[in-house]
Amino acid sequence: MTSPEYDYGYEQLEMAGAAPAYSMEAEQAVLGALLMTGSPDAVDAQDVADMLQPEDFYSGLHQDVYALILKRMGAREPFDAVILSELLDTKHLSPSDRLTYLVNLARNTPSARNLKAYAKVIRERSMERIACQRLRTALELMQSGEGEALERIERANSLLADITAESASDANHLVGMTEAVKDYVDFLEWRFENPGIHGLTTGLERLDARYQGWKPGDLVILAARPSMGKTTMALGIGAHVAMQNKQTLVFSLEMPRRQLVQRLMASVGHMPLSRLKDASVLSDMDHSQSLTVTARRLIQSSMLIDDTGSLDIADLRSRARVAHKRKPVDLIIVDYLQLMTDRTERDRFQVVSAVSRKLKALAKELGCVVLCLSQLSRKCEERSDKRPMNSDLRESGQIEQDADIITMLYRDEVYNEASERNKGLAEAITTKFRDGEVGTDYLAFLGAQNRFDNLSRMPEPPHQVPAQRGFE
Numbered sequence: 281m282t283s284p285e286y287d288y289g290y291e292q293l294e295m296a297g298a299a300p301a302y303s304m305e306a307e308q309a310v311l312g313a314l315l316m317t318g319s320p321d322a323v324d325a326q327d328v329a330d331m332l333q334p335e336d337f338y339s340g341l342h343q344d345v346y347a348l349i350l351k352r353m354g355a356r357e358p359f360d361a362v363i364l365s366e367l368l369d370t371k372h373l374s375p376s377d378r379l380t381y382l383v384n385l386a387r388n389t390p391s392a393r394n395l396k397a398y399a400k401v402i403r404e405r406s407m408e409r410i411a412c413q414r415l416r417t418a419l420e421l422m423q424s425g426e427g428e429a430l431e432r433i434e435r436a437n438s439l440l441a442d443i444t445a446e447s448a449s450d451a452n453h454l455v456g457m458t459e460a461v462k463d464y465v466d467f468l469e470w471r472f473e474n475p476g477i478h479g480l481t482t483g484l485e486r487l488d489a490r491y492q493g494w495k496p497g498d499l500v501i502l503a504a505r506p507s508m509g510k511t512t513m514a515l516g517i518g519a520h521v522a523m524q525n526k527q528t529l530v531f532s533l534e535m536p537r538r539q540l541v542q543r544l545m546a547s548v549g550h551m552p553l554s555r556l557k558d559a560s561v562l563s564d565m566d567h568s569q570s571l572t573v574t575a576r577r578l579i580q581s582s583m584l585i586d587d588t589g590s591l592d593i594a595d596l597r598s599r600a601r602v603a604h605k606r607k608p609v610d611l612i613i614v615d616y617l618q619l620m621t622d623r624t625e626r627d628r629f630q631v632v633s634a635v636s637r638k639l640k641a642l643a644k645e646l647g648c649v650v651l652c653l654s655q656l657s658r659k660c661e662e663r664s665d666k667r668p669m670n671s672d673l674r675e676s677g678q679i680e681q682d683a684d685i686i687t688m689l690y691r692d693e694v695y696n697e698a699s700e701r702n703k704g705l706a707e708a709i710t711t712k713f714r715d716g717e718v719g720t721d722y723l724a725f726l727g728a729q730n731r732f733d734n735l736s737r738m739p740e741p742p743h744q745v746p747a748q749r750g751f752e
Contacts, residue, residue, distance in 0.1 A: 301408035302338035306401040312389030318360040320353040328399045336406040341372035434594040483520035486721035496647040499640040503654040504689035522583035526610035533619040537587040547731035549574030609648045616653035633678035640682040686712040
């Protein structure tokens with residue numbers, strides 16, 4: 281296509297001894313197709329401008345040409361070979377060679393119709409070069425000996441995770457409204473043809489009706505004061521998801537594995553927790569049979585438990601990634617946020633903030649839902665109406681910022697034991713829902729069996745969440 285005397289400005293990058301990834305033919309074809317188009321209003325040209333940046337081209341000469349095309353497009357001005365040859369400022373071509381080179385680019389391009397396909401090749405090669413550079417940086421970091429080994433491993437893991445995150449985000453590059461609206465209409469038609477809830481369900485009908493399924497990448501905060509049942513609800517949801525053969529990870533920082541399984545047996549098997557604690561279920565034929573059936577159901581479920589106390593967020597992320605490689609993770613439960621540590625932070629406020637941010641990043645990285653339990657401060661107990669609010673979240677406003685959904689549990693019988701009206705009644709107060717409406721949903725709390733269930737009766741609503749908190 282071109283004469284060998286041209287200086288294409290290829291950088292001399294050393295990537296673990298391998299030749300740098302690039303496609304000279306694809307780079308020339310993209311520029312040639314753009315020059316053939318020459319108009320800033322062409323849809324394909326706009327799509328390529330959204331997809332590629334000058335640095336995605338390996339050739340310094342091609343970076344200069346493409347940067348000038350982007351500048352002309354931004355100003356809504358044409359950019360054919362003749363115009364660009366007059367304006368191009370590059371050290372890689374002499375002024376006398378510029379028009380010849382640009383004309384040859386357009387003349388030798390196979391087809392302008394394949395512009396987006398050529399651009400995809402360039403973007404993929406660019407991502408390969410970035411990955412190689414990150415791998416080299418991670419290797420140098422591990423060999424440097426600076427700081428603690430665990431810190432170096434976490435920093436290296438972050439570098440490698442960024443490669444995957446950037447590759448994934450590349451698939452969602454900026455698009456024009458034509459493509460965006462068409463994509464939405466297609467999605468709407470699919471939803472019409474496939475009615476029902478899409479996403480992870482909780483097994484609690486009122487919550488599922490509100491959320492319409494938790495979506496991959498969601499960070500869900502379940503917050504409550506002690507004894508309200510947040511661990512009970514989280515385990516019930518986890519068991520419901522795991523028994524649908526969806527991979528569920530439970531990180532319990534407070535409760536040992538044996539106690540978790542005991543609670544799961546009571547909840548799933550509808551057995552009295554007290555009789556499991558004293559083992560008297562073994563003397564009852566019905567309960568003994570129920571125990572066997574429940575044990576089999578749990579064994580066949582896709583749930584993994586990690587009961588490491590004071591778990592560091594770096595370790596949690598590492599263990600979740602390992603499990604995800606073996607089988608894609610659908611749900612991660614963390615019980616609970618304030619017990620987690622972050623070795624990169626000292627101040628307690630900063631630790632909680634960092635953990636919250638990294639849990640949200642983990643949900644997006646693995647494409648799963650993270651359900652994180654959180655303690656509430658005592659401020660709610662100082663009010664006449666003890667129902668919690670977002671401001672009661674302990675130690676960090678960052679939690680409220682990172683979360684996609686915040687649901688707070690409240691059981692009036694905890695504070696008013698004599699009240700028969702609210703006996704066994706629980707309120708799931710959704711105070712933040714990034715993709716929907718906030719409000720209160722009522723559930724049945726069966727304390728003896730350590731589980732929440734759907735409510736047969738609908739009580740008078742004693743509490744309304746202000747409407748302005750919805751649809752962020």
